[in-house]
Amino acid sequence: MIIGTAAERLDAREKVTGAARYVSDLVVPEMLHAKVWRAPVPHARLLGVDGSRAARSPGVVAVCTATDLPVKRLHYGPAFKDQPILAHEIIRYAGEPVVAVVADTERHAAAALALIDVSYRELPAVTSAAEALAQGAPVLHPALDRSGHFRDLSGLRPVAGTNVCQHYHYDRGDVARAFAEADLTVEDVYHYPALSHHALEAHCAVARVDGDGLTVWTGTQHPFPVRKELAEVFDLPLAAVQVIVPLIGGAFGGKCYTKIEPLAAALAARVRRSALTITRHAVTVRLRTAVRSDGTLLARECDVVLDTGAYADIGPRVATKAGYRAPGPYRIPCLSIDARCVYTNNVPAGAYRGYGVPQVTWASESQMDQIAERLGLDPLAFREKNLLKRGEEYVAGDTPMDGDMADALAQTGAAIDWGRARERGRGVGLACAMKDGGGTHTVSTAAVRVNADGSVTLLTGSVEMGQGSRTALAQIAAETLGVPLSAIVVESPDTSITPYDHGTSASRSTTVMGLAVEAAARDARGQLLELAAKFFGTEPEKLAIHDGVVACGERTMTVGDVVSGHFGLVGGEVTGLGTFVPGTWSGSLGGATLFWEVGMGAAEVQVDADTGEISVEKYVSVADVGQAINARECAAQDEGAAMQAIGPALFESRVSEAGHLVNPGLIDYRVPTFADLPRELETVLIENRDGPGPFGSKGVGEGGTFCPAPAIANAVARATGVRIKDLPMTPERVWRALRDARGTRRG
Amino acid sequence: MNAITMTVTVNGEPRELTVPTHETLIECLRERLGLLGAKKSCDVQVCGACTVLLDDRPVSACTVLAFEARGKTVRTIEGLACGDELHPIQAAFVEHGALQCGFCTPGMIMATVALLGENPSPSVDEVKHYMRGNVCRCTGYKRILDAILDASRRMAAAPAPA
Ligand code: FES
Ligand code: FES
Numbered sequence: 001m002i003i004g005t006a007a008e009r010l011d012a013r014e015k016v017t018g019a020a021r022y023v024s025d026l027v028v029p030e031m032l033h034a035k036v037w038r039a040p041v042p043h044a045r046l047l048g049v050d051g052s053r054a055a056r057s058p059g060v061v062a063v064c065t066a067t068d069l070p071v072k073r074l075h076y077g078p079a080f081k082d083q084p085i086l087a088h089e090i091i092r093y094a095g096e097p098v099v100a101v102v103a104d105t106e107r108h109a110a111a112a113l114a115l116i117d118v119s120y121r122e123l124p125a126v127t128s129a130a131e132a133l134a135q136g137a138p139v140l141h142p143a144l145d146r147s148g149h150f151r152d153l154s155g156l157r158p159v160a161g162t163n164v165c166q167h168y169h170y171d172r173g174d175v176a177r178a179f180a181e182a183d184l185t186v187e188d189v190y191h192y193p194a195l196s197h198h199a200l201e202a203h204c205a206v207a208r209v210d211g212d213g214l215t216v217w218t219g220t221q222h223p224f225p226v227r228k229e230l231a232e233v234f235d236l237p238l239a240a241v242q243v244i245v246p247l248i249g250g251a252f253g254g255k256c257y258t259k260i261e262p263l264a265a266a267l268a269a270r271v272r273r274s275a276l277t278i279t280r281h282a283v284t285v286r287l288r289t290a291v292r293s294d295g296t297l298l299a300r301e302c303d304v305v306l307d308t309g310a311y312a313d314i315g316p317r318v319a320t321k322a323g324y325r326a327p328g329p330y331r332i333p334c335l336s337i338d339a340r341c342v343y344t345n346n347v348p349a350g351a352y353r354g355y356g357v358p359q360v361t362w363a364s365e366s367q368m369d370q371i372a373e374r375l376g377l378d379p380l381a382f383r384e385k386n387l388l389k390r391g392e393e394y395v396a397g398d399t400p401m402d403g404d405m406a407d408a409l410a411q412t413g414a415a416i417d418w419g420r421a422r423e424r425g426r427g428v429g430l431a432c433a434m435k436d437g438g439g440t441h442t443v444s445t446a447a448v449r450v451n452a453d454g455s456v457t458l459l460t461g462s463v464e465m466g467q468g469s470r471t472a473l474a475q476i477a478a479e480t481l482g483v484p485l486s487a488i489v490v491e492s493p494d495t496s497i498t499p500y501d502h503g504t505s506a507s508r509s510t511t512v513m514g515l516a517v518e519a520a521a522r523d524a525r526g527q528l529l530e531l532a533a534k535f536f537g538t539e540p541e542k543l544a545i546h547d548g549v550v551a552c553g554e555r556t557m558t559v560g561d562v563v564s565g566h567f568g569l570v571g572g573e574v575t576g577l578g579t580f581v582p583g584t585w586s587g588s589l590g591g592a593t594l595f596w597e598v599g600m601g602a603a604e605v606q607v608d609a610d611t612g613e614i615s616v617e618k619y620v621s622v623a624d625v626g627q628a629i630n631a632r633e634c635a636a637q638d639e640g641a642a643m644q645a646i647g648p649a650l651f652e653s654r655v656s657e658a659g660h661l662v663n664p665g666l667i668d669y670r671v672p673t674f675a676d677l678p679r680e681l682e683t684v685l686i687e688n689r690d691g692p693g694p695f696g697s698k699g700v701g702e703g704g705t706f707c708p709a710p711a712i713a714n715a716v717a718r719a720t721g722v723r724i725k726d727l728p729m730t731p732e733r734v735w736r737a738l739r740d741a742r743g744t745r746r747g
Numbered sequence: 748m749n750a751i752t753m754t755v756t757v758n759g760e761p762r763e764l765t766v767p768t769h770e771t772l773i774e775c776l777r778e779r780l781g782l783l784g785a786k787k788s789c790d791v792q793v794c795g796a797c798t799v800l801l802d803d804r805p806v807s808a809c810t811v812l813a814f815e816a817r818g819k820t821v822r823t824i825e826g827l828a829c830g831d832e833l834h835p836i837q838a839a840f841v842e843h844g845a846l847q848c849g850f851c852t853p854g855m856i857m858a859t860v861a862l863l864g865e866n867p868s869p870s871v872d873e874v875k876h877y878m879r880g881n882v883c884r885c886t887g888y889k890r891i892l893d894a895i896l897d898a899s900r901r902m903a904a905a906p907a908p909a
Binding site: 006008009011012013014015016017018019020021022024025197198199200201202247248249250251252465466467468632633636637639640641642643644665666667671672673674675677681 | 848856892
């Protein structure tokens with residue numbers, strides 16, 4: 001059995017010896033380097049660029065503005081073609097690339113940047129979603145051009161003449177009546193800050209243009225969508241654009257879709273350390289819930305506003321998904337949801353691990369505890385009463401709940417020792433959430449090549465960004481084919497060689513690509529058995545393959561001998577192909593949910609009443625993975641996700657003032673370090689083999705980010721009686737809340 | 748352009764190099780010597796991805812000038828394994844799943860070499876304190892902590908070649 005074991009990662013040795021190669025390690029002959037001059041103001045009209053002094057600077061090969069780029073289309077974007085490769089006429093955020101300098105070395109390019117003169121006239125800036133929605137706000141994109149790249153984005157609803165680039169609405173039931181008849185109504189506004197991914201490897205792309213077309217090496221999570229975008233920018237056939245993705249040094253959504261590739265390609269040079277910042281959306285959620293005194297949820301109204309910054313990127317989809325997921329994993333008869341994605345003059349925000357779920361879960365799971373407290377109910381029992389049961393529909397027409405959430409909640413409670421009373425200043429809290437996993441209507445294809453020596457080449461478009469997809473996919477292929485894991489070599493995505501894949505996001509690789517790999521391996525296995533049957537003079541059904549050996553009763557032959565024997569040479573190979581195309585196209589998202597990614601969490605905290613400091617003594621993260629393909633890596637994914645989300649719970653956020661990002665780099669932007677590791681960090685994997693993926697697996701990797709913030713806030717509330725509604729819960733914020741609570745009590 | 752000629756021992760091998768005075772150690776290692784194991788991430792001495800050992804002390808190669816290595820020894824991740832045999836710290840990282848994207852790993856491992864050189868059997872809190880300058884965005888640190896503690900036990904049981 002190869003599935004379910006903690007097999008060593010295929011890339012572990014190269015990574016601990018320093019032999020692993022990333023895009024930023026790539027050296028292409030005659031490579032040049034580019035640096036960009038970035039806008040110093042959030043909103044302005046460009047009047048002119050004087051690059052003549054920069055052009056005369058040592059080593060400089062070219063100084064380019066938007067009009068100098070040899071492209072057919074200047075604008076790109078996965079939802080709307082609203083983002084220019086370099087700012088054209090208008091600057092829409094501070095930090096936007098305006099001029100690019102290409103030189104023989106990075107140092108020369110950087111030195112020349114200081115010699116560029118740009119003149120511009122400042123325009124009034126829209127620095128928050130609230131300002132963008134206000135009457136009379138400047139409209140940042142008066143006309144929008146849909147990209148038409150993704151099926152689920154064909155139904156986007158921008159609101160003409162405003163800054164709203166997507167308005168998702170859903171309702172069911174008689175919401176007004178439910179509120180009128182409720183025993184209790186709770187309403188609050190919650191805020192989740194904007195975040196930076198800060199993957200350790202910065203965005204990096206290398207491009208080469210030659211007679212055959214365009215080749216780009218880049219650390220993207222979406223090689224095939226990038227190829228399509230580049231084909232449109234340069235008006236080339238897809239086959240003339242080659243996108244190659246080596247190992248990536250972390251991504252977390254920050255490397256989704258097209259980022260710096262068009263600029264790199266347009267400059268046909270290397271862009272290094274371009275801190276092209278794409279962030280998690282700052283979100284404000286207004287949430288109102290109606291409940292009966294016995295704890296039955298009756299209705300929820302959710303109003304979600306996302307600040308997507310100057311360009312939409314994938315914000316419209318994040319808004320849709322955030323809206324879809326805002327009510328939480330519960331049975332709620334009446335719903336009214338609005339989610340709006342709003343343009344501002346802030347840095348563009350895009351995909352970030354969890355895709356809106358951490359933000360809406362912050363609101364909904366905080367409010368669940370507030371309701372439980374008001375009704376005098378135990379928060380765990382209150383949730384359990386309302387959780388969707390297996391087979392129950394979340395939204396009519398979408399895939400019913402496919403897991404056992406009550407069991408997951410019970411395990412969460414057990415792991416944190418829920419029932420035990422805590423001393424003063426200590427508290428436990430929990431939260432639960434789910435997300436439609438696997439992406440909406442996405443396709444994957446895989447090829448398995450069985451070579452004449454029995455080794456196997458696995459071709460997929462899944463990007464290895466640290467999550468261990470190569471290892472998991474190799475395990476699936478090895479198990480299905482009947483060869484040892486060591487026989488498998490997984491190739492890096494290369495759009496000219498590896499078959500089509502939608503992209504590496506939405507926790508989809510193990511499930512969706514996994515199914516394609518399983519199908520390809522089955523195809524190859526079937527062919528091998530046919531060939532072997534001829535040698536044994538029997539039927540394929542009578543044969544078995546195990547550990548690279550085909551057996552017919554007592555007689556055996558290696559897989560390699562079957563292939564080379566058939567071709568009569570040492571050459572030749574057996575090729576298996578597999579494709580996954582989703583079947584049902586129902587559901588309010590334009591495609592049925594593939595699986596529900598369930599994530600729960602519980603925290604035990606100690607709050608220092610004098611300083612407001614929260615210390616997380618223990619955090620338990622619970623993930624329903626269906627069946628772990630690689631148990632160690634599943635748990636590791638979940639742990640890493642939880643730790644990442646402890647950052648914005650306690651201290652991490654992007655701070656902007658008047659449209660200027662105050663903490664762009666790691667010096668000022670605080671991410672979790674070793675010192676923030678809770679005394680105990682535990683992961684519980686739930687394996688009921690009930691997922692749609694190979695061997696009953698479900699996707700994993702995002703669920704751990706859903707619950708830390710509300711679980712910690714709920715624990716703080718139970719420890720101190722103080723409810724925090726804005727993140728991060730810095731000592732200052734907690735201390736002020738404690739002081740205010742004391743004040744009220746005295747008064 | 749000012750340049751300095753110097754002798755420096757890199758992973759046990761003496762090298763004679765002429766480097767411009769503004770060249771950083773990370774540029775020297777990666778671009779001049781082709782040692783791509785050490786990574787450049789923040790470039791401002793806060794992430795630890797570029798950690799190498801300079802006379803056995805951990806330094807951020809992004810903010811050390813190459814000529815500061817004059818007459819000293821530099822040890823990088825490439826100089827750790829003995830042929831195919833992993834150093835016990837590397838082996839512990841592999842076994843504990845202490846890496847995901849691997850971009851922080853060379854720096855993390857070199858910082859661990861320094862830690863265990865100074866303090867062969869650190870406590871949990873000592874590890875957390877010593878390693879706080881090495882950022883990992885993927886793993887959540889717990890497995891790295893486990894790997895470091897395990898490596899310290901292994902090395903105590905069978906002292907590795909220095
Ligand atoms: S790159 Fe040197 S410390 Fe970050
Ligand atoms: S493994 Fe990715 S940053 Fe540490």
